[in-house]
Amino acid sequence: MRQDQIWDAEAARRYDTPGTGMFAPDVLGPTVDKLAALAGDGAALEFAVGTGRVAIPLRERGVPVTGIELSQPMIDQLRTKDADLPVIVGDMATAEAPGRFTLAYLVFNTIANLLTQREQVECFRNAARHLDPGGHFVIELWVPELRKLPLGAPATVFSSEPGYLGVDTYDTVNQRVVSHHFTFDPDYRREARVSRTPHRYIWPAELDLMAELAGFELESRHADWSGAPFTADSRSHVSVYRAG
Template identity: 50%
Template sequence: MDDQDGYFGERVAAGYDESSGEMFEPGVIGTTVDFLADLAGGGRALELGIGTGRVALPLARRAVRVHGIDLSRAMVARLRAKPGGDAIGVTIGDFATTRVDGTFSVVYLLYNTIMNLTTQAEQVACFRNAAAHLEPGGCFVIEVMIPELRKLPAGQNVVPFHVSPTRWAFDTYDVATQATSSNYVEVVDGRGEYRSIPFRYVWPSELDLMAQLAGLRLRERWDGWTGEAFTSESARHVSVWEKPAGRP
């Protein structure tokens, strides 16, 4: 792990956009930005884990004033290098606890990033931090996967998700602690390289309780950004919690 940038240091940042290519497809970004711009209205938006600006940049082009929080200077440097990136304010820090000035109409945390907080206490703190930044009536939005435990046969704790002659990738799960990790093995010039990134998976009902502890209430939950119904077969969810009007 990079001491300064956590698990998203220069090595990860350099290839992040390419490794997450499907999330940069215009259709994916367009529906995400439409959803968030509608919630923001004429107000400000705060992105927790702004990264390389995948969503922040097109959202800002929709005339939404966007600010971001991110621990990784290497990721933010990629944002800054893109057109319009220098116009977006970014605060370097842990998004579970870092505060910025002012309040926001919408705070959002996308693409499984809540799982980068590897303890329940940190995830609860994140909800409280989001709530503290919201104006009354504002919304906190999370996009996150449903834990893939149904893929685990009895006695197995590993789920592979990429296999090729030069690259292997797999997730590990500890169902007792909800700890998981994504692990990558790659052969480069005949030499093997390995890296591992830890996460903590979390269930929708657990997130709802975290929201309640932070003074938020569930407003809506969808299978995706275009309003598909969330069901027991959903692989992910987009959830929106609202700060009640009149709450400081």
């Protein structure tokens, strides 16, 4: 299934959760703070801008933001909140946005939506084409949880909470993972709703090599947007690359 088929009208309608989850102030606040500082007096380009979760508050901070987005329903949802934010319809590995930028960024694991290594490298190269010398490319990405896989088992539970269960199934030969999202009524009064999203997972060292191929160098890596140290036990990272 193509990404534009996964992120359909139903997915766009359910994506926004104001004040909770990805939209919680303690999640979104540090994200916007970090990106605004890196953008400085320049403009920012968000790959896979989605419904504007990050782009809209970043724009409210005074940073000019342009988005690239493949899914028209996600753009339509964004438009209910911001009618003027420039959005280029296209793939983040190839789409071109007018102007020059001091910052390009990808949040919440979105680079893994590109399902081949070639496409992921092209995403880095696309960022490099848009950035001024010395500009930054920021990627937020989860760390594959292969250490949690029991011998011979293909899946891990990455989240379990009332009304939601998240399971990742791994294809370690092809470096693929499918995230299965089960949303259900904790009182068992309705059947569960299931959605699935495919990804190609990337190790931090592989990500750094992709960056080098596109002319970037790693400037910093932390476990989250607040700057916590990245360790062997970190479940995700925020990596900041500087363009040559």
